[in-house]
Amino acid sequence: MSFITPPPELAGKLNDFGELKLPPGQVVTHKFPVLTYGETVHVVKANWKFRLEGLVEEPFEFDWEFFMNLPQKTMTADFHCVTRWSMLDKTWTGVPIAEVLKLVQLKPEAKAVMVHCYGGYTTNLTLDVLQDETVMLCHSWEGKPLTPEHGAPCRLLVPKRYAWKSAKWVKGFEFLAKDKAGMWEDFGYSMTANPWKEERYSD
């Protein structure tokens, strides 16, 4: 429900209270910048595998064909980089996280996840954040397949967290009993990374 009718140029840019959809300290970009630590990782679909492991009853691995046969969704989402750019209202297509999590039975002690990528990048999320209905494994952006720089063939999208949690070239989830720092988190970036609370760094 919206309490106000925004002027047409601001449609989709305001929340229900008429506030700009921009987290504190962010500026809007109309580009899709590339932010990669190190080099672009080139992963071909034929070799791509995604593995669910750690605190699961039975690890599960799937390939590209299996992934593309899972139920798909296209969603409009915002993307906030901790370096202060935000890209608003772009469409992302992929598989909702709930469909991925259905493939394994999590052990009751699973409380967090380490996201692993081709190239060695890692980032962590608590299970409740991973399970948010806006989280997806994406293969397309604005109706076109992701380019290699943006994580082809598949990346994670976590719109409600700073974008370093939206891991490119993903290759699996490792379920953990306790939240553990990934790469940027280990360098002092926030474990939780909520842009609305400006959780940029850890204390």
Ligand SMILES: Nc1nc2c(c(=O)[nH]1)N[C@H]1C(S)=C(S)[C@@H](COP(=O)(O)O)O[C@H]1N2
């Ligand atoms: N594997 C991997 N994923 C990554 C990164 C990276 O360096 N490697 N950078 C992160 C950061 S800091 C941001 S802001 C977004 C940027 O995504 P983009 O390059 O598609 O804009 O990807 C995130 N995912």
Ligand SMILES: [Mo]
């Ligand atoms: Mo970033």
